[in-house]
Amino acid sequence: DLYEGGVRVPGLLEWPGRIKKATRTSIPVCSSDYVPTVMEILGLKDKTHMDGISLVSLIDGKMERRAKPILFQSRNQVAMIDNEWKLYRRGGKGKFELYNLKEDVGEKNDLSAKHGQQVSEMRKAIQQWQQSLNR
Secondary structure, eight states: OOSSHHHOOOOOEEEEEEOOOOOOOOSOOOGHHHHHHHHHTTTTTOOOOOOOOOOOHHHHHHOOOOOOOEEEEEEEEEEETTTTTTEEETTTEEEEEEEEEOOOTOOSSSSSSOHHHHHHHHHHHHHHHHHHHHO
């Protein structure tokens, strides 16, 4: 399931030489971020297109917002998390639902009717991402 009950899971990062104290973040991250993070730590340049981002600036306490959204596609569902916003759709032609995860982590209040511009921008980004998958 691509609602938060299926994709929101706790994560843990331990790096005694770099992370000095316990910290917590509300910035969404995902497993696609692991490779870009390790590549930056090793000083390697990305010569391919990766879905994830490096988390080095998050580890160093310098990231305030995620620069690139997280996208999911599974069975007949698609979802995009762009910081506090999440766009979700079940079914290839179904209605898109929009949630503000900062205020509604349980995804109870669909805001798509109130934030049409946000839905439109995120839909376009999902379509571009899906086209890149097909390529």
